[in-house]
Amino acid sequence: MKFDQLRIQILGKEELPSLNETISIINTEESRREVMLYAQPVEESTMLGKFIDNNLKFNAEKTSASHTANSEVGQMESRPLNKDKMWCTYYKNLRHTREQCWKLHGKPQRTKLRGGQLDMLGFVFEDQIEFIQDGMMFEENSSAEFEKSMAESTFEKLQDDRKTLPVYPYRDSLLQAVHDHQVLVIVGETCSGKMTQILQYLHEGGYTKRGKIGYTQPRRVAAMSVAARVSQEMGVKLGHEVCYLIRFEDCTSDKTVMKYMTDGMLLREFLGEPDLSSYRAGVLHF
Numbered sequence: 001m002k003f004d005q006l007r008i009q010i011l012g013k014e015e016l017p018s019l020n021e022t023i024s025i026i027n028t029e030e031s032r033r034e035v036m037l038y039a040q041p042v043e044e045s046t047m048l049g050k051f052i053d054n055n056l057k058f059n060a061e062k063t064s065a066s067h068t069a070n071s072e073v074g075q076m077e078s079r080p081l082n083k084d085k086m087w088c089t090y091y092k093n094l095r096h097t098r099e100q101c102w103k104l105h106g107k108p109q110r111t112k113l114r115g116g117q118l119d120m121l122g123f124v125f126e127d128q129i130e131f132i133q134d135g136m137m138f139e140e141n142s143s144a145e146f147e148k149s150m151a152e153s154t155f156e157k158l159q160d161d162r163k164t165l166p167v168y169p170y171r172d173s174l175l176q177a178v179h180d181h182q183v184l185v186i187v188g189e190t191c192s193g194k195m196t197q198i199l200q201y202l203h204e205g206g207y208t209k210r211g212k213i214g215y216t217q218p219r220r221v222a223a224m225s226v227a228a229r230v231s232q233e234m235g236v237k238l239g240h241e242v243c244y245l246i247r248f249e250d251c252t253s254d255k256t257v258m259k260y261m262t263d264g265m266l267l268r269e270f271l272g273e274p275d276l277s278s279y280r281a282g283v284l285h286f
């Protein structure tokens with residue numbers, strides 16, 4: 001009963017009650033309200049909150065990790081330490097159980113559940129919520145996602161850079177010429193992209209499907225560094241598809257299809273394989 005209604009009830013009496021009687025009427029109404037308040041049904045969502053409060057003893061760090069995860073979950077509220085926990089902003093509504101809550105607002109994305117029982121309040125729940133692990137998982141995922149996006153943007157940038165090299169406009173005519181002729185002489189200014197691009201064009205043109213392609217280079221350091229650069233541009237690990245072969249150092253593997261080597265190492269390749277039958281094409285850099 002609202003206070004106004006109570007006032008009307010008191011004032012509506014034929015004989016106005018005394019002050020003591022009025023106070024006693026008000027007290028009776030107040031205590032009736034209190035009884036009704038405590039008699040309200042306890043919802044599962046509220047109980048779940050109590051369970052979280054009493055059972056999971058968060059320390060400050062873990063709680064903040066949990067809050068980070070929870071803040072991702074739209075309407076789901078963050079959970080202060082010393083208050084009754086709320087499952088969602090509507091938890092006070094009658095029959096707004098956890099299941100209905102999930103149906104209405106969706107399941108919290110970063111909440112992982114596993115089988116378990118709640119003894120504390122005498123209620124049995126199917127699931128137990130691992131807030132702490134969620135927080136940690138969220139951090140791990142976000143750093144992995146960040147690294148992945150960084151790698152992707154670097155790869156895209158390298159691809160754009162490749163297209164700015166002077167050799168790029170000649171890519172198709174170069175592949176056509178390689179197809180049509182046994183031997184080609186290619187002349188290009190320094191840094192035009194001969195060393196880094198030509199093997200990649202051959203690879204993209206399908207020359208590595210049934211064999212290897214090689215590139216010789218007089219200087220050891222240049223062979224190593226260009227192999228590293230090309231593996232970066234292709235987004236592969238050095239030593240897998242792309243490798244270098246210099247004296248005392250061979251990073252080739254079974255996967256290798258593009259070899260950067262010194263002239264001396266090419267001569268050694270002849271010793272093991274006089275017809276170089278495993279090679280489909282080769283470039284000699286002078």
Ligand SMILES: Nc1ncnc2c1ncn2[C@@H]1O[C@H](COP(=O)(O)OP(=O)(O)OP(=O)(O)O)[C@@H](O)[C@H]1O
Nearest residue numbers: 165188189190191192193194195196197225226229
């Ligand atoms: N190891 C590397 N790291 C970073 N960038 C590189 C590397 N090697 C080559 N580049 C860059 O790639 C581009 C093409 O170089 P590339 O060596 O393919 O040219 P080139 O025509 O073979 O030059 P040169 O005739 O002097 O050997 C250049 O802009 C160069 O700066």
